[in-house]
Amino acid sequence: MTRRPRTAPGTRKAGRRAAAATAAGVTIREVAQAAGVSVATVSRVVNGTAVVRDDTRHRVEAEVTRLGYSPNAAARSLITNRTNTIGVVLPDIWGEYFSEVIRGIDLSARQAGYHVLVSSSHSDVAETRDVLRTMHGRVDGVIVMSPHASPRELQGCLPPSLPVVFLNSAPGGAPHAALHVDNRGGARAMVAHLLGLGHRRLAFVTGPASNFDAAERRRGCRDALRTARLGPDAVSEFEGDFGEESGQVAGEAIVRLETRPTAIFAANDSMAIGVLFALRGAGVRVPEEIAVAGFDDIPIARFASPPLSTVRLDIRTLGERALARLLAEISGEGASQAVREVLPIRLVLRESTGDRDGDARTGPPRAASVSQIVINSSTVRRRKAS
Amino acid sequence: MTRRPRTAPGTRKAGRRAAAATAAGVTIREVAQAAGVSVATVSRVVNGTAVVRDDTRHRVEAEVTRLGYSPNAAARSLITNRTNTIGVVLPDIWGEYFSEVIRGIDLSARQAGYHVLVSSSHSDVAETRDVLRTMHGRVDGVIVMSPHASPRELQGCLPPSLPVVFLNSAPGGAPHAALHVDNRGGARAMVAHLLGLGHRRLAFVTGPASNFDAAERRRGCRDALRTARLGPDAVSEFEGDFGEESGQVAGEAIVRLETRPTAIFAANDSMAIGVLFALRGAGVRVPEEIAVAGFDDIPIARFASPPLSTVRLDIRTLGERALARLLAEISGEGASQAVREVLPIRLVLRESTGDRDGDARTGPPRAASVSQIVINSSTVRRRKAS
DNA sequence: ATCGCGTATGTAACCGTTTACATTGCAAAG
DNA sequence: CTTTGCAATGTAAACGGTTACATACGCGAT
Numbered sequence: 113m114t115r116r117p118r119t120a121p122g123t124r125k126a127g128r129r130a131a132a133a134t135a136a137g138v139t140i141r142e143v144a145q146a147a148g149v150s151v152a153t154v155s156r157v158v159n160g161t162a163v164v165r166d167d168t169r170h171r172v173e174a175e176v177t178r179l180g181y182s183p184n185a186a187a188r189s190l191i192t193n194r195t196n197t198i199g200v201v202l203p204d205i206w207g208e209y210f211s212e213v214i215r216g217i218d219l220s221a222r223q224a225g226y227h228v229l230v231s232s233s234h235s236d237v238a239e240t241r242d243v244l245r246t247m248h249g250r251v252d253g254v255i256v257m258s259p260h261a262s263p264r265e266l267q268g269c270l271p272p273s274l275p276v277v278f279l280n281s282a283p284g285g286a287p288h289a290a291l292h293v294d295n296r297g298g299a300r301a302m303v304a305h306l307l308g309l310g311h312r313r314l315a316f317v318t319g320p321a322s323n324f325d326a327a328e329r330r331r332g333c334r335d336a337l338r339t340a341r342l343g344p345d346a347v348s349e350f351e352g353d354f355g356e357e358s359g360q361v362a363g364e365a366i367v368r369l370e371t372r373p374t375a376i377f378a379a380n381d382s383m384a385i386g387v388l389f390a391l392r393g394a395g396v397r398v399p400e401e402i403a404v405a406g407f408d409d410i411p412i413a414r415f416a417s418p419p420l421s422t423v424r425l426d427i428r429t430l431g432e433r434a435l436a437r438l439l440a441e442i443s444g445e446g447a448s449q450a451v452r453e454v455l456p457i458r459l460v461l462r463e464s465t466g467d468r469d470g471d472a473r474t475g476p477p478r479a480a481s482v483s484q485i486v487i488n489s490s491t492v493r494r495r496k497a498s
Numbered sequence: 499m500t501r502r503p504r505t506a507p508g509t510r511k512a513g514r515r516a517a518a519a520t521a522a523g524v525t526i527r528e529v530a531q532a533a534g535v536s537v538a539t540v541s542r543v544v545n546g547t548a549v550v551r552d553d554t555r556h557r558v559e560a561e562v563t564r565l566g567y568s569p570n571a572a573a574r575s576l577i578t579n580r581t582n583t584i585g586v587v588l589p590d591i592w593g594e595y596f597s598e599v600i601r602g603i604d605l606s607a608r609q610a611g612y613h614v615l616v617s618s619s620h621s622d623v624a625e626t627r628d629v630l631r632t633m634h635g636r637v638d639g640v641i642v643m644s645p646h647a648s649p650r651e652l653q654g655c656l657p658p659s660l661p662v663v664f665l666n667s668a669p670g671g672a673p674h675a676a677l678h679v680d681n682r683g684g685a686r687a688m689v690a691h692l693l694g695l696g697h698r699r700l701a702f703v704t705g706p707a708s709n710f711d712a713a714e715r716r717r718g719c720r721d722a723l724r725t726a727r728l729g730p731d732a733v734s735e736f737e738g739d740f741g742e743e744s745g746q747v748a749g750e751a752i753v754r755l756e757t758r759p760t761a762i763f764a765a766n767d768s769m770a771i772g773v774l775f776a777l778r779g780a781g782v783r784v785p786e787e788i789a790v791a792g793f794d795d796i797p798i799a800r801f802a803s804p805p806l807s808t809v810r811l812d813i814r815t816l817g818e819r820a821l822a823r824l825l826a827e828i829s830g831e832g833a834s835q836a837v838r839e840v841l842p843i844r845l846v847l848r849e850s851t852g853d854r855d856g857d858a859r860t861g862p863p864r865a866a867s868v869s870q871i872v873i874n875s876s877t878v879r880r881r882k883a884s
Numbered sequence: 885a886t887c888g889c890g891t892a893t894g895t896a897a898c899c900g901t902t903t904a905c906a907t908t909g910c911a912a913a914g
Numbered sequence: 915c916t917t918t919g920c921a922a923t924g925t926a927a928a929c930g931g932t933t934a935c936a937t938a939c940g941c942g943a944t
Contacts, residue, residue: 137635137659139930150894155932162933165892185635186576187930191899195572197615197636211597215590218618222629227636229583230616232604243608249523249571249900250583250613273523356801382798389801412768415742415775417803525900536924541902548903551922573900576929635930 138181147175158183197227198438199251201243203234203259208410209427213279216431217255224439226252234258240266248274253438255279259323275441277434282324289437289451293430295325295407298423298457299332300339302377302405305459307340309466311375311403314347317362317387319354319379326354329379329407348373352383359386366402367394374402375465381406381413381422388416388464399466409460419462430455524567533561544569583613584824585637587629589645590618594796595813599665602817603641610825612638620644626652634660639824641665645709661827663820668710675823675837679816681711681793684809684843685718686725688763688791691845693726695852697761697789700733703748703773705740705765712740715765715793734759738769745772752788753780760788761851767792767799767808774802774850785852795846805848816841 140158144151149168156162157172158181164172175181189195200217202210210232218228229251234240240258244266247254253275258266259282270276270288278290306314316333319326330349337346350365352358359378363386366376378384384406391398398404398418406413409424433453461467526544530537535554542548543558544567550558561567575581586603588596596618604614615637620626626644630652633640639661644652645668664676692700702719705712716735723732736751738744745764749772752762764770770792777784784790784804792799795810819839847853 137930140932141930151931152895152933153893156893159932163892168892182631182634184576184930186572186581187899188932189899190570190572190576190901190930191932193899208594208597211594211600214597214600214616215618218616222617227615227617227632230600230604230614231608232601245568246613248568356797360801385798385801389803392803411742412771412798415746415771417775417778523900526902527900537901538903538925539923542923545902549922554922570900573929574902576900576931577902579929 137184138179140181140183143172143175143179143181146179147172195250195252196225197229197251198435198442199247199254200228200230201234201240201247201254201256201258202230202232203257208412209408212427213257213431216428217435218431219428220432220435224435226435226439236260237266244270253277253442255434255438256281259325275438277438277441279430279434280325283452289441289453291430291434291437291453291455293425293427293455294457295328296332296335297454298407298425298459299329299377299379300336301332301457301459302407302421302423303333303336304339305461306375306377306403306405306465307336307342309375309403311373312342312346313371313373313375315350315362315366315373315376316347317350317352317359317376317378317383319352319383321351323354326379333377352379352386354380354382356382356386356389359383360390361386363387363390364394367391367396372402375405376402377405379407381408381410381420384420384422384464385412385416388418388420392417398464403465405465413460414462416464418464421462421465421467422460424458424460426455523570524565526567526569529558529561529565529567532565533558581613581636581638582611583615583637584821584828585615585617585630585633585640587620587626587633587640587642587644588616588618589620589643594798595794598813599643599817602814603821604817605814606818606821610821612821612825622646623652639663639828641820641824642667645711661824663824663827665816665820666711669838675827675839677816677820677823677839677841679811679813679841680843681714682718682721683840684793684811684845685715685763685765686722687718687843687845688793688807688809689719689722690725691847692761692763692789692791692851693722693728695761695789697759698728698732699757699759699761701736701748701752701759701762702733703736703738703745703762703764703769705738705769707737709740712765719763738765738772740766740768742768742772742775745769746776747772749773749776750780753777753782758788761791762788763791765793767794767796767806770806770808770850771798771802774804774806778803784850789851791851799846800848802850804850807848807851807853808846810844810846812841 140151140154144154147154147168149172153164153168154172154176156164157169158176185195198217198221200214202213214228214230221228229247231243231247234243237260240256244254244256255277256266257279259280276288278288280292280295281290283290303314314337316330318330333347334344337344348369350362352362359382362378362383363376366372366387367390376384376387378387384404387404388398391402391404396402404420406420406422407425408427409422413420413422433455437451437453526537526540530540533540535558539550539554540558540562542550543555544562571581584603584607586600588599590596600614600616607614615633617629617633620629623646626642630640630642637660641663642652643665645666662674664674666678666681667676669676689700700723702716704716719733720730723730734755736748738748745768748764748769749762752758752773753776762770762773764773770790773790774784777788777790782788790806792806792808793811794813795808799806799808819841823837823839
């Protein structure tokens, strides 16, 4: 009845082998046959999981290189249940901020033998969910950077078994590790510094309303004013979106004010550069008439005109730490489940606030209150290629 | 003799099922059992590969969502031989240039249902090779951006069956598709413009010696001088590395010259910004005393002081095109094997060269010689988050 | 000689899918 | 009533590894 006779058990293997040879990759069976050993032995040689006699090993190794064998990742992870890949979910990738994060993660990931599956540009929670779902089974763990959605909102789509580390996200009560930079403390320190310089009328250019980092920076700004016992009318706020243009718009609005502030603090460097651009266009001298400060210390900040005072984040370290936590969690040491780690910041005072120092001077004493955790943040930024 | 009795054929499946239930993910078998159908039917419902009766389908779908089933990617790609993932190999990730490339690739990749596996920071060819090897079996194709290694050098580690697209790489004779931006034509057009403004003594700040983009830009610069019948002594070259600091160093060297050039062309914007910084420090007025131009049109260029004239690359489009080519190659339409596609550039003339225009004015007529291929490059750069 | 044991290697189950082919049921055609 | 064909579903091989267990072998102790 059968139209095609089923391959008899004996012929089956031979058929397999022949078929595999036509496919793209060399299989472990071909290597085994060529070396005159079993697949188990080849596997042992390739993975070094057991002792193999020297001559056998040499023979296998020779065939491996001759045939250019490379184990099929899918087959391997199917049985081992590990992919050696971690996922990185970003809201979007702009400019230097995100590339530094990816860079930090990628560098340490490769060192640890992991690959990195990125996914960016998630405008909303639904999309983030979607990505998280399709990543399932492709990754051993995920680093999620979601300034708009709190961990709680993403809870549903996270298999409870999947290790996750959140980066700069709103505290969401989820039982996951979370790292963030000390946005609030950094902003507090910078505003305190400006107040220390004698400024009493400030302007603050905010980030996007829904962004958690932005919200924290605003909080830090208000903290400092409160500590100095200044009323909320000491600062006027202008809404920005973290882009240069919004900084420019805010700067233009500020110069039109009847009583101008004497200092402007922008929630990130890009906007601060937009502010500088607007002030220059209006003929306002910085820092003599108005001081300007930013946040992030992107590489270009030193080269602004005048060089921009800012709050330095060691973003690369953030990525590295995130990976370290994730790997710890993957290897099951995730006992310390809901860890929250805060990375410290440093004030970098340059000419835009009238601090005529060159670079990297540590902030005033109160910056010490920022965080206990000390991390080697002396990495020199180098950039070399196009 | 056997210490443990082998599971009889009949009990095997039951054992399997039970074991699977303990593991992390829900398997297709559990769904099948719950819905009272076979695994084949579940597969058909999930993939929509065959007609299934309505009531059966509804039952299966219900169980899928109830159990939160998501197909195991490894198992699937083992049998289908497709991973729905593409690899991106970058020399390193700095600043806005690379994040734009990744962004362009990632956006179109996700739209096409693909994931992106990135790997950056490959200082040398050996490392690139290594990465390419371990990516094998994890990706359906690779986009390689390797300004230092020519495709020929990577030939050895590329399985001939793996679709590959090179980005901005030296021409290597390899039978692979290659895209690049018109570095040479762009540089030629900018220098021609400077000459058209009357400049006769130029300085050119080069990129890293081993970088192909940098070499092309230098060639374009020389082309323009030759066309204008000016001797090679009309331009003095200063070596840079694409970082701001090297631009600053070059700028400082230039102002120390006994006879200064009247225009400086830097091989990228970062260095041009370093040059501007140096000139400002030395009290040299731009563009009155010296004109300055860059290459790339990174977002910050408009906000430089003065706003920087530059050559705009639509980097995101580059990424998109690369992905499109790769997908074509993956789906077997790679008949046009050794395609070389050149993306056009545009001159963006701002104040740093004395062109008082705002933004995005198209270059002089000769820019038309740059390339025939016209691509919608009117995308407005927007940046919103931290 | 036999036994026991350790070492090196082989055999085949198993991972979770997809899919070719088999099977079943039912309606229309003969 | 039997045959034929089609539609819906089931069965099990196959993907390419890893690894538990089986086996073969050599060697010293009994």
